[in-house]
Amino acid sequence: xxxxxxxxxxxxxxxxxxxxxxxxxxxxxxxxxxxxxxxxxxxxxxxxxxxxxxxxxxxxxxxxxxxxxxxxxxxxxxxxxxxxxxxxxxxxxxxxxxxxxxxxxxxxxxxxxxxxxxxxxxxxxxxxxxxxxxxxxxxxxxxxxxxxxxxxxxxxxxxxxxxxxxxxxxxxxxxxxxxxxxxxxxxxxxx
Numbered sequence: 080x081x082x083x084x085x086x087x088x089x090x091x092x093x094x095x096x097x098x099x100x101x102x103x104x105x106x107x108x109x110x111x112x113x114x115x116x117x118x119x120x121x122x123x124x125x126x127x128x129x130x131x132x133x134x135x136x137x138x139x140x141x142x143x144x145x146x147x148x149x150x151x152x153x154x155x156x157x158x159x160x161x162x163x164x165x166x167x168x169x170x171x172x173x174x175x176x177x178x179x180x181x182x183x184x185x186x187x188x189x190x191x192x193x194x195x196x197x198x199x200x201x202x203x204x205x206x207x208x209x210x211x212x213x214x215x216x217x218x219x220x221x222x223x224x225x226x227x228x229x230x231x232x233x234x235x236x237x238x239x240x241x242x243x244x245x246x247x248x249x250x251x252x253x254x255x256x257x258x259x260x261x262x263x264x265x266x267x268x269x270x
Contacts, residue, residue, distance in 0.1 A: 088236040092166050095230045095237070096177050103231075104179045111193070111228035119221070123204060130211060134262055138207065141258025145203045148250035149195035153243055163189035167233045176233035184234035191235045194243025195250065197222040202251035222247075 109115050127138045165188035166176045201218035209215045226244070229235035 084238070088238040089166075089172070091237045092230060092233075092235075093172075093175060095227075096166070096233050099177045099179075099231060107228045107231045108179050108182060110225065111232060116221075116225070123200075126204075126208060126212075130208065134265065137258050137261045137265060140261065141207075141254040142200070142203055143254075144257055145199045145247075145251045145254025146196055148253060149199040149243075149247045150192055152246050152250065153190045153192040153195045157190045157242070157246075158185070158187040158192075161189045162187055163239075165234050165239075166236055177231075178233050179231075182232055182234070184232075188235050188239045189242060190246055191226065191229055191239040191243035193229050193235075194222075194226045194240045195247040197225045198244045198247030199251040199254070200247075202248050203255050206251065206255045 127142075128135045131138050164186065165184050166172050167178055167183035168186060169176075198219075201222040204218055205215045222244075226235075226240045229240060230237060
């Protein structure tokens with residue numbers, strides 16, 4: 080069963096990675112970088128301050144917990160434990176995977192930290208603000224785009240992305256619940 084899943088993951092990667100064009104290469108390389116999305120992060124910070132005023136620090140604790148959990152579970156625990164080579168570093172895929180400007184990422188790719196972090200951010204803000212802003216679902220489209228860049232660049236399999244997404248969802252739920260618990264304690268202490 081595991082061999083079947085690994086083979087399927089490779090076939091899906093090669094299929095999706097094959098949709099590349101020279102003009103899109105630099106675009107995908109740019110939007111995969113966290114710094115590219117800095118205006119989005121500043122905007123999300125603005126929404127926190129606007130909606131939670133003096134309690135903003137509590138919400139920030141929640142998002143920091145979510146991202147730290149997502150990032151550390153994938154980067155510090157899963158990647159060293161599973162030691163699954165990225166497609167860009169897999170000898171059997173040499174010449175088959177389209178790479179952009181020689182970008183190969185780190186050695187191991189399971190699970191995707193990009194996916195964990197972006198989906199943690201998307202779910203956290205959706206849980207936090209969905210009742211105030213109906214368009215919060217757009218953050219899931221952003222997370223999908225961000226993680227697709229990893230397949231386009233040949234540095235992650237779809238399985239890496241899906242595992243990272245699930246880790247991100249769990250981390251977001253934990254961060255959201257913790258900040259909500261702190262805010263409830265804070266309001267009970269005030270009132």
